[in-house]
Amino acid sequence: MSVLHIVNKSPYDRNSLETCLRLAAAGSAILLIEDGVYAARKPSSAADTLQQALDNHPLYALQADLQARGLATDSLIDGIQLVDYDGFVKLTTEYDKTQSWL
Amino acid sequence: MATKKFLYINRKPPHGSIYALESLEVVLIGAAFEQAVTLAFIDDGVYQLLQNQDSSAIGTKNFAPTYRALGDYDVNRIYVERESLELRGLVKEDLMPLTWEDEDDDWAEKDSIHVVGSAELAEIIEQQDVILNF
Amino acid sequence: MSIELDGKSYETDEEGYLVNLSDWNDQLATAMAKADGATLDENHWEVINFLRDYYEEYQIAPAVRVLTKAVGKKLGKDKGTSKYLYELFPYGPAKQACKYAGLPKPTGCV
Numbered sequence: 001m002s003v004l005h006i007v008n009k010s011p012y013d014r015n016s017l018e019t020c021l022r023l024a025a026a027g028s029a030i031l032l033i034e035d036g037v038y039a040a041r042k043p044s045s046a047a048d049t050l051q052q053a054l055d056n057h058p059l060y061a062l063q064a065d066l067q068a069r070g071l072a073t074d075s076l077i078d079g080i081q082l083v084d085y086d087g088f089v090k091l092t093t094e095y096d097k098t099q100s101w102l
Numbered sequence: 103m104a105t106k107k108f109l110y111i112n113r114k115p116p117h118g119s120i121y122a123l124e125s126l127e128v129v130l131i132g133a134a135f136e137q138a139v140t141l142a143f144i145d146d147g148v149y150q151l152l153q154n155q156d157s158s159a160i161g162t163k164n165f166a167p168t169y170r171a172l173g174d175y176d177v178n179r180i181y182v183e184r185e186s187l188e189l190r191g192l193v194k195e196d197l198m199p200l201t202w203e204d205e206d207d208d209w210a211e212k213d214s215i216h217v218v219g220s221a222e223l224a225e226i227i228e229q230q231d232v233i234l235n236f
Numbered sequence: 237m238s239i240e241l242d243g244k245s246y247e248t249d250e251e252g253y254l255v256n257l258s259d260w261n262d263q264l265a266t267a268m269a270k271a272d273g274a275t276l277d278e279n280h281w282e283v284i285n286f287l288r289d290y291y292e293e294y295q296i297a298p299a300v301r302v303l304t305k306a307v308g309k310k311l312g313k314d315k316g317t318s319k320y321l322y323e324l325f326p327y328g329p330a331k332q333a334c335k336y337a338g339l340p341k342p343t344g345c346v
Contacts, residue, residue, distance in 0.1 A: 002228055019113070019145055022185065025224040099233045102113070134299040164295055171294040174302045209309070 003028040004095035005057075007036035008102070011046040016101040021053050031083070031091060032061040037069060040076045047077045054079045062088055107138045109230040112147035116166070117157060122150045123165050125236035130168075133175035140179040140230070141172075142223060147236075148186045151197040151215070166198070173202030178214040185220050241267050253335050257291075260338030268336050272327070276336070280324055282311055287337040297342040300330040 005024050009016040017039050024030060030053065032040055039046040040061050050059060054077075063082045066073075073082065083091065092098055110129050114121040133139050143151060155166035172180070180200055187193065200214040218226070227233065239246045239254075241264055247255040252268065254260060265284060269276050276284070286307060290298055298306065300318070308316015315321075321329035330342045 003233075015145060022220045023144070023183075023224045023227060025228045028228070097230065097233055099111070099227065100235050102235050130296070130299070134301065136301075167294050168296045171296055171298070171302075174298065174306060 002096060004091055004098045005030045006098055006100045007032055007039070008034040008100070010035040011039045011049075017046065017049075020099075020101045021049065024053075024057060026056040029058040029060065029091070029095060031088070032059075033065055033088070034062075035065075035069075037061050037065045037071060040066075040080050041071050042075065042077050051077050051079075060087075060091060105136070105138050106231040107140065107229065108132055109140045109142060109227065109233045111142045111144060111227075111233060111235050112150060113145040114150075114236065115146040116150040116155065117160065117162065121236045122147075123163065125234075126165060126168060128234070128236075129172070129177060130175055133172075133177050136176075139175075139177045140181065140226065141177065142226070143180070143182045144186050144223070145183075146186075146190075148182055148190065148192060148197075151182065151200070152192075153196060153198050169198060169200060172200060173214055176202070178202035178212070180214045180216065181223055181226060182215060182217050183220060183223050184217050187217065239264065239267060239271075251335075251341065253341055254338045257338055257340075260288075264338070265336040272332070279315075280333075280336070282315075283307065283321065283324060283329070283333050284337045286310060287333055287339060291337070291339050297330065297334045297339040299342055300328065303330055303333075303342075 002025060005020050005028060007017045007020050007030065011017040013035070017036065020030065039050055041047060053059065059080045060083050061076070061080055063084050066076070066082070110125055112122065112125050116122040129139060129141065151169060155164070157164045172178070182194070182197065194215065194217050197215060201211045202214050203209045204212055237248045237250060237252065239248055246259045246264060249255060266276055287297065287303070290306065304316055304318050304321060307321065318329070325332040334340070334342055
């Protein structure tokens with residue numbers, strides 16, 4: 001499979017997610033970690049953008065980072081898949097390469 | 103050693119942090135090992151290529167002229183994202199001209215910088231073996 | 237470390253490269269070569285001056301592959317070979333010539 005894009009910055013602090021979505025080819029996956037997970041909380045402008053991105057990209061978020069930030073599963077956009085650390089590692093092996101939008 | 107396709111993605115402005123200089127040094131080292139090197143300048147990274155930079159008054163290494171050596175190192179695939187330029191009110195002519203000389207074409211001087219839209223750049227990212235971020 | 241010449245002291249790093257580019261002069265280059273048991277002739281100077289010009293323009297000491305290609309282009313094809321450059325600078329053209337030229341060790345030179 002193609003690229004696993006990783007975003008670890010809040011969409012309200014940096015443009016990492018915005019740039020990632022602009023440059024992620026259809027079919028590539030997006031994984032939110034660290035402060036990147038804030039983007040998945042709805043209702044919000046970032047969540048609306050991500051909801052649309054789901055048409056072209058599998059979307060994942062790291063459970064531990066959501067939990068640490070008090071983001072409950074039912075507050076997240078529909079269709080996002082939660083992964084634990086093992087799932088994170090598995091994703092990096094399933095894709096040809098990773099791209100971290102620092 | 104098998105040749106791999108290396109893409110260096112540059113998204114930080116040149117003088118506020120060490121990222122740009124570090125990236126340039128890694129690129130030059132990587133190129134010395136004759137790997138297939140491609141550079142992408144996205145977001146504030148496009149400011150790295152702006153003309154007329156002179157860091158002498160801030161007391162840091164003036165590395166802007168070093169980008170012009172990239173052609174000598176056979177680094178001649180330099181992609182700048184059009185959307186990033188436009189958002190910043192920049193056009194290609196605002197950037198340093200970067201060229202390389204084609205040994206197989208009587209040393210003809212050719213343009214290294216290619217301004218591409220995000221869709222084309224997305225495809226270039228997909229084609230790489232290794233992606234490094236700065 | 238440092239190099240002493242005519243009663244003046246010039247600071248170098250642990251490998252003998254000048255710390256301050258602006259300290260450089262041709263007597264210093266001759267002295268550095270002498271310490272290595274080498275004598276600089278016009279062919280050496282041609283390469284040393286080429287390196288100084290290259291650094292002035294690009295703010296970088298070229299890797300040996302780049303040096304070889306560029307010397308061939310500027311000074312003639314017969315000189316743009318690693319054999320020619322290694323004969324002039326047996327410790328490695330980029331490394332040794334850069335040292336005499338007062339430049340930092342080339343990036344990518346391992």
